[in-house]
Amino acid sequence: MQRLIDTVTSFYGTGISPQRKLFRVKGGNFVDRLIALYCKDANTIACSWSDPPYTSWSESTTITNGSANQPFSAFMDTDSNLYLVFTAQTNMALRFVKITFGAGEWSGGSPVTICDQQDNYYPVIIGEEGGKLWVAWNYFVAPPEASHYLHVKSSVDDGLTWGEGPNDPGEALTSGYPYPCYSSLVIALSKLFCIYTYNRSYLAYRCRPLTGGSWEDEVGIYTSSYINDQFSSDSSPENRVGVAFRAPTVGGICFKEYDGGAWSGLHLVEFEDSASPSLRYFGVTPYVFFTKNYGTLQDRLHYNYKSGDSFSSSEPLEIALGLFDKVFCYDDDAPSKYNDRTTEAGDTTSADVYHPTSGALVKDLNDTLYLGMEAPFSVVHAILSTGGTIGTVEWQYWNGSSWQDFTPYSGAYHFTGNFIVYLWEDLYSCPSDWQIKSVNGETKYWVRAKTATPFNVAPVGSQITAISDADYINVVDG
Amino acid sequence: MNITLDYLRGHKSWLVKNFRVWGDYFSVEASIVFTESASGAKRILLGRAFLGGLNQEVTFSHLFDYKGNPLPDTIANPKVIILAKNEVRCFQVGSENQTGFRIAKDEASKTGLVDLWIVEMS
Numbered sequence: 001m002q003r004l005i006d007t008v009t010s011f012y013g014t015g016i017s018p019q020r021k022l023f024r025v026k027g028g029n030f031v032d033r034l035i036a037l038y039c040k041d042a043n044t045i046a047c048s049w050s051d052p053p054y055t056s057w058s059e060s061t062t063i064t065n066g067s068a069n070q071p072f073s074a075f076m077d078t079d080s081n082l083y084l085v086f087t088a089q090t091n092m093a094l095r096f097v098k099i100t101f102g103a104g105e106w107s108g109g110s111p112v113t114i115c116d117q118q119d120n121y122y123p124v125i126i127g128e129e130g131g132k133l134w135v136a137w138n139y140f141v142a143p144p145e146a147s148h149y150l151h152v153k154s155s156v157d158d159g160l161t162w163g164e165g166p167n168d169p170g171e172a173l174t175s176g177y178p179y180p181c182y183s184s185l186v187i188a189l190s191k192l193f194c195i196y197t198y199n200r201s202y203l204a205y206r207c208r209p210l211t212g213g214s215w216e217d218e219v220g221i222y223t224s225s226y227i228n229d230q231f232s233s234d235s236s237p238e239n240r241v242g243v244a245f246r247a248p249t250v251g252g253i254c255f256k257e258y259d260g261g262a263w264s265g266l267h268l269v270e271f272e273d274s275a276s277p278s279l280r281y282f283g284v285t286p287y288v289f290f291t292k293n294y295g296t297l298q299d300r301l302h303y304n305y306k307s308g309d310s311f312s313s314s315e316p317l318e319i320a321l322g323l324f325d326k327v328f329c330y331d332d333d334a335p336s337k338y339n340d341r342t343t344e345a346g347d348t349t350s351a352d353v354y355h356p357t358s359g360a361l362v363k364d365l366n367d368t369l370y371l372g373m374e375a376p377f378s379v380v381h382a383i384l385s386t387g388g389t390i391g392t393v394e395w396q397y398w399n400g401s402s403w404q405d406f407t408p409y410s411g412a413y414h415f416t417g418n419f420i421v422y423l424w425e426d427l428y429s430c431p432s433d434w435q436i437k438s439v440n441g442e443t444k445y446w447v448r449a450k451t452a453t454p455f456n457v458a459p460v461g462s463q464i465t466a467i468s469d470a471d472y473i474n475v476v477d478g
Numbered sequence: 479m480n481i482t483l484d485y486l487r488g489h490k491s492w493l494v495k496n497f498r499v500w501g502d503y504f505s506v507e508a509s510i511v512f513t514e515s516a517s518g519a520k521r522i523l524l525g526r527a528f529l530g531g532l533n534q535e536v537t538f539s540h541l542f543d544y545k546g547n548p549l550p551d552t553i554a555n556p557k558v559i560i561l562a563k564n565e566v567r568c569f570q571v572g573s574e575n576q577t578g579f580r581i582a583k584d585e586a587s588k589t590g591l592v593d594l595w596i597v598e599m600s
Contacts, residue, residue: 005511005522013513013520022511022524032573036511038522052575054509054524282506287529289510301510301525317510317527410516420516426523472513 002318002378002427005048005057010039012071014472016229017277018184018195019073019124021474025080030104034476035082042069043089047082047099047106055428063108064097066090073124075133082106083159085114085123085135093166094120094137096159112159113166115151118142122229126185128192128210132156136183136194139169147176150183150196152215173206173215174198182228188235189260195233195243200226203245221256221263224249232288236281244269244279244288253277253290255311269304269311278473291470292316294323295348296383296418298467319375320427321466326372326442329355333364338440345464351385353461360386360458361415362393367451369393372444373466376430380408380421380447383463387417391455395423397447398437406431415449415459420468423447490553491597492543499568499590501534501582507572537578538596552576555599566590 014021015038025033033051040046045067046060063084072086080101088095093116099106114120114135123137132154139151153170155162163170174181177199186193187210194215195205203222208215224247231245241258253269269277273293280287286306291299292314300322304314316322327345328338334357344352354360361369361384371380392414396403409429410422424430436443506529514521539551556574560581568590571580583590 001527002523002525005524007519007521008513009519013522014511022509024509034509034524036522036524038511038513048522050524052573053577054526057524276512278510280508282508282529285506287506287508289508297515301512303508303527303529305529315529317525422516469515470512471515474511476509 001055002321003055003057004426005036006038006040006046006060008038009041010044011042011069012039012472014038014474015071015073016122016182016472017232018182018229019071019122019474021074022476023074023076023082024476025101026078028080030080033104035106037063037072037074037082037084039067039069039072043067045072045084045086049106061106063099064111066095066111068092070121075125075127077127083125083127083133085125085137087121087123088113091116092119092121094123094135096125096135096162098159112162114153114162115139115169116166117169121180122182124183124185126187126192128187131158133159134185134192135162136173136185136196138181138183139172140180141176145176147178148180148198149176150174150181150194150198152194171215173218180228182231184231184233186233186235186241188241189239193233193241195221195231195241197227197229197231200228203227203231203243222247222254222266230275230277232277232279234279234281234286236284236286238284242279242281242286244277244286244290246275246277253288255279255286255288255306257286267306267311270302270314274302275299276471276473278475280475287475289317289473289475291473294465294467295463297420297469298381298463298465299470300467301470301473318427320373320377321379321468323465323467324371325374326370326444327353327464328370328372328440329353329361330368330370331355331357331363332366333357345461348463350462351460353464358458359460360455361461362388362391362449362451362455363458364454365451369449370439370446371448371464371466372439372442372446374444376427376434376445377447377466378422378424378427378430379466379468380423381463381465381467382413382415382421382461383418384415384459385462386457386460388415388455388459389457390453391451391458392453393449394452395447395449397431397434399431399433400435403448404431404433489598491595492541492549494541494549494594494596495544496563497592497594499534499566499581499583499592500532501571501580502532507533534581535578536581539577541594541596549596553596553598557597557599559595559597561593561595563591563593568592
């Protein structure tokens with residue numbers, strides 16, 4: 001099931017991999033309520049919540065409209081209160097706000113400045129059991145130094161004051177480098193772990209005992225060129241620390257795990273072009289969620305988990321948002337009216353999705369493109385080598401007795417150029433009367449685009465799938 | 479005065495007999511929030527999926543009581559009581575909602591058999 005929560009104009013939406021944006025209420029009258037946090041626009045952080053079965057989401061509520069157009073992060077305590085850290089809009093200060101949960105509602109407090117020195121980006125936050133809060137972030141010292149450091153700071157009064165105040169930049173965990181630092185915070189093995197990447201080359205961690213003391217020396221986890229914000233960490237009930245990361249030198253997503261004594265070897269989670277890893281332990285099993293690329297702006301949600309000593313083959317999260325099970329080009333004037341272009345529609349070869357008689361996807365009156373799946377679907381992603389002109393198509397689905405006209409949720413589309421067509425608002429919103437039908441001997445859920453006005457220049461396809469462009473994954477259990 | 483009996487009499491209830499349970503307890507339900515870049519705006523979506531096992535979601539509207547009457551589509555504040563009829567341990571996973579609930583067994587190789595007593599609490 002996929003459900004649209006909101007439409008936004010911010011750059012990052014749900015933010016980068018090390019940060020957290022989705023939380024679940026774990027007890028009380030509102031158990032299992034989910035709350036999602038996201039950048040609504042260039043300056044606004046908002047939230048929306050929903051109760052099981054999560055098909056209806058609240059109107060978005062503004063948490064702050066003083067945020068920069070930068071990713072932020074949050075932490076939920078055992079009372080379901082939320083603690084947010086973000087970059088301030090005007091001066092790039094690091095700010096904090098506590099969102100208190102009571103009687104089923106989250107209500108915001110007044111933002112507090114954590115650090116107003118230099119520029120501050122990519123924060124993460126976590127709370128110890130006793131209530132002590134920790135934040136880690138990228139601290140950028142302006143030119144002429146122009147260096148990025150990883151800094152940490154803490155608060156023992158529920159976020160009212162941090163360290164020695166806003167002038168205090170906190171403690172540096174790394175030296176300064178030309179490229180940004182990204183971090184995540186994990187509690188395990190009675191220690192606070194700060195796992196981070198720096199200078200686009202190194203994945204490492206430092207830790208400190210929860211009982212106090214200083215940060216231990218850095219320990220390297222992996223070295224790769226262009227390693228950056230594409231990593232995610234979590235801890236298991238067995239007190240293991242896991243980290244999933246994209247290592248361009250490997251070409252895919254990898255996983256390593258620390259048991260308190262040593263780090264495991266490198267596990268390959270996904271070899272092929274993949275990104276945006278999000279790691280969560282379900283029980284003792286590490287699951288890695290990520291996007292897998294199928295073509296231009298076609299990034300599909302996949303997952304994999306460790307079974308025994310290794311990860312098996314990844315699986316897509318939704319079967320209905322993938323390659324079409326069947327694609328037919330129908331030419332009403334051709335001796336062989338239906339032409340199977342399923343393989344051609346799924347691959348990235350240019351200009352190969354067309355009917356051989358017309359040389360086009362659709363061209364003349366009643367020419368039709370049929371798109372079929374085993375399950376109802378909500379997206380048609382059209383990559384064209386030639387865009388159509390003048391002509392129009394009618395979009396239709398089979399309602400059990402006839403082909404039902406509809407206008408796609410994203411608006412009319414007549415194969416004029418590359419486009420992601422949202423047939424309906426989301427996967428959950430597929431028509432309830434949409435039924436399977438046999439077309440050219442194939443029984444599927446079909447959507448068809450039937451020519452209503454002939455084309456002057458007829459469209460030719462390169463790739464046509466049901467895959468959208470997913471990114472910035474955040475996962476929560478249950 | 480029997481307070482418990484009066485309490486129960488004030489609410490509708492249904493008995494569903496010989497219900498087969500095939501859902502796996504060890505399937506994982508993940509909730510995922512992510513961003514889709516559309517043509518123009520961006521979309522914030524929730525994805526939910528059961529991973530690693532068979533998920534058995536029970537919808538009230540698909541059940542019939544022991545007299546053959548269909549249950550309603552929605553039940554206000556439902557409570558489901560599972561009465562075992564074979565040796566396979568079966569249980570509810572998570573909370574009921576007004577349209578149904580999730581049920582599972584803890585033995586992969588066997589199918590559970592239960593009676594379901596479903597009570598509308600308000």
